Amino acid sequence: MCNAGCGIMVRTVMGRAKKVEGNPAHPVNGGGVCALGQAAVHQLYHPERLKLPLLRSGPRGTNAFKEVSWPDALARLADNMKKAEGGASYAVVSNPHDAVTVIASKTLKKMGSDNLAVQGLSAVEGRRLAAASALHFPDMAKAGCVLMLGSDVFAGEAAAHYGDRFGRMRRGNESKRGMMIYAGTRLSLTAASADRFVAAKEGSLGVLALAVAREYVSLLKGRGTVNPKTAAWEKALAGNADASSKTGVPEDAIKKIARDLYEHGPSAVIAGDDLTAHTNGAQALAAADFLNSILRETADDKDGVWPPAEKLSGYETIRKSTGVPEKFAPLGPLLASAANGKMKLGLIIDSDPVQALPAGLNARKALEATGFVAVFGCFLNDTTRYADLVLPDHQFLEAWSAQAAVTPHGTPFFNAQQPVVRPLYGTMQSGDAILKAATMAGFGIGVDTQEALLLGMVGDLRRNLEGVPPALDGKKAWEHVLQRGFAVASAKPSSAPGGSAKNPEAPRVDDPLFTGLAPDDFFLHPYTAANIGDGRVSNISWLLEMPEPMTSVKWGSWVEINPKTAARLGIADGDVLKVETKFGSAEAPACIYPGIGPDTIAMPVGFGHLDFGKHARGRGANVMSIVGDVEGKGFDYTAFRSVKATVTKTGKRMELIREGNPKGDYEGEVFQL
The missing domain is CATH 2.40.40.20 (Barwin-like endoglucanases)
Known part of the structure; x- marks a missing residue:
């Protein structure tokens, strides 16, 4: 449904799933569940779900298929895996944290390819995969004031998480009520929930972040809150005096944001798509980090707004033990290479790049030029129109799986997922299908099923998960984690940059560039x-x-x-x-x-x-x-x-x-x- 990694519990009656609820102990959603999570039962019993493998019977560009058996489908996939050995293959997945992504990654490497990409991976989510800095994981619940820079979190994938943290920020502290300020182009759902909405021009939020930082440092100096780096910050921010004209935000409003961050601390900035989805997105994200570093270094963070390095180091442990990739191939160059006819095999796993990606990336042309395309999913969609083989996947309530990720507030966790109902149709988990075909083609990764892979993961991880007795073997440890649905990674001593107080240099934020047909567009x-x-x-x-x-x-x-x-x-x-x-x-x-x-x-x-x-x-x-x-x-x-x-x-x-x-x-x- 999405990539948030929420913990859920499912009520079943006579073997049928009836109702989804949140797991109240889970660190992501704290018992909440969004509309998409509630709709999981609707997806499970959707009448248009695929039931058997499909082989193309008409031209590409149409969903004309005929049903084939699983042995036939897997044999065809294995044959095309052999033909694509040596780097001429790629895969597109939707969830960077999931076990099927681990299987796809390991299989591609066996075939000699590193071409694994994620559909719709945002810049903010991408850097969380590395978990390199605590600056990327502020805890809204423990902040006195939060500045949302184009981050519409209540309408995004982590809506349940931020809904829970927002509620805790507002009412978790009896002595004060937390404040939220939203700056962006559109009055979004999150902006409507904020204490104040600050309308800014498209692509200007990075400049706004530096302007707020300049005013914040000025407050530090004027009110006698002197920090050894205050002079250096002031010098680095000296060139941001024209921010009001660039952002469309009045100078008084910029000063008020800085004043609120100063007076209601500890404060933090949460960056979103409205900050990063422009040509100056990397610079704007660096500007937000710079402001966050100042807020972090000057605040009395006794409440723990920023996770310590020891906590973040746990994610590196579970990431390496599970095999979740840290980096993925950029989609643009990958699809361009496929469009030029350099790819013999494409694996599209639970994603729809033809519909979801910008048309300029030419996903359609890339699939048309790929020698053989296999799509794994529950439904026919825009992308299956260009598939040679469609392999029906279990819906996630029918499947074994796991995810290794870190919450937006910096808690590394391992999700354990078990079926709540028996598979309704003749479907197969995508991971199992890839493993079987890869083994037939001579690219096996040492396990036969996705469930066996999960047991191996927990066997390696069990000593690094809180609450899991280290004496348990892999199978018993897996069963132990299944009882709660998740386990939090143990914190370990670390010299990782997550706890470093090193201050990044103030970045330069260029004017955004726009592509249009006319000046008044x-x-x-x-x-x-x-x-x-x-x-x-x-x-x-x-x-x-x-x-x-x-x-x-x-x-x-x-x-x-x-x-x-x-x-x-x-x-x-x-x-x-x-x-x-x-x-x-x-x-x-x-x-x-x-x-x-x-x-x-x-x-x-x-x-x-x-x-x-x-x-x-x-x-x-x-x-x-x-x-x-x-x-x-x-x-x-x-x-x-x-x-x-x-x-x-x-x-x-x-x-x-x-x-x-x-x-x-x-x-x-x-x-x-």
Whole structure:
């Protein structure tokens, strides 16, 4: 469903899953569970799930397949693995922490390839994989004031985690109420929950971070809170006096942010996509780190806002023991290499790069040029249209698995996942299918099943997990961890940079670059909606029926436009607009929304599937189909908010659905009860 790593418990009745709830002891979600987690049962019993392996029977670009047996499917996959030996293979996964990613990584290495990439890996999530610095893991719950720099955490993958930490920040301390300030382009769900929303220009949050740092250091000096590095900070930040004009944030507002961070400490900054999804994203992220380093070094952190190095070192231990990769191949160069015909085998695991990635990355062309494409998943989708073989996966409530990760507040943990129901159909875990085919091809990694891999992981890890008796063997230790669903990594003495007080130099933040057709184009702001996330669950009607919290729109996509801009252009709610960039065009109805600037339009991602079942097919517009392949300077991540778009009225209208099903009650069908 997502990559947050929440702990869940599932109620079953007569062998059927009925209800998902959060595990109250889990460090990620603390008992909470978001709408996507609740929808897991809907996905499990979805009538459009794949039941048997499928072999292409028509041309690529269509979902024309015929059913084949598992022995036949695995033999075909093994044969193509042999042909791709020597680096001519790649894999795209959705979860960087999962056991199937470990299997894919080890199998590719046996084949002589390092081409393992993650679909939609953000810059913030990418650096958490390394867990190199405590600056990346502030604990909102223990902070007195938090500055969210474009981080819409309540609508993202870790919504349950941040909901829990936010509640603790607000009410966990009887002597004071924590404060949250949100700075960004759009009034998001998180911004609406903040004490104050600070509207900033697209791509300017890095400059804002340095401006706040400058004012904060000025407060330190003016109020006599002298630090040996104060003079050095002041000198490094001297060139940020024009921040107000660059960010659109008044000077008084910048000073007020700094004052709140100073007076309500300990304080922290949490960075998000609105900071990193521009051409200056790497510099902006460094600016946020610089501000965080000052806040950390000058605050009395007795409450533990920042995790100690000993705590973070536990993640390195579990990462190495489980084999979870620290780094992944950049998607852009990998897909470009495949598009040039250099790849003989592509493994697409529980992901949909054709629909979810920016069109400029040319995932479709890459798959068309790949010799043999095998897709592992539960449903036919936009990517299976270019597959030669589709291998049906267990839904995660039917599967054995594990994840090794670290919470956003710096607690390393190991998740143990067991089936709660028997597999409904003739499906197979992706990890098992890859292992069987790899063994047949001569690329075995020493285990026959994914469950055996998990037992080996815990056997290596058991002495490094809190609460697991070291005398237990691998199998007993695995059973012990399964009883709780997770185990936290033991803290160990470490000289890792996680506890270092070394201050990074103040970075330079360049002006963002934008690609547009005309000077007066609008900034295009793709964002993740709380109801369907990145689109991998947009075939679940229960989630489509859930209104997007800020607009109340459901059952489709829309174009958010400022009321003043709409009045100037003669646009009303429901007018179908054509949004055009140099990479393509898309049409969707207008939604008049005052929470966005007059020079910006916003669209949710995850809609506009070409093929993902009857509920998702053709529903809404895919905003990523009109986004380019611009990479941030010094970054391996796509600057997907660096595009400008022209907006024109089409003359058509489409009523925005804010209540009821678009086809009427029960979709117009009468059911015999």
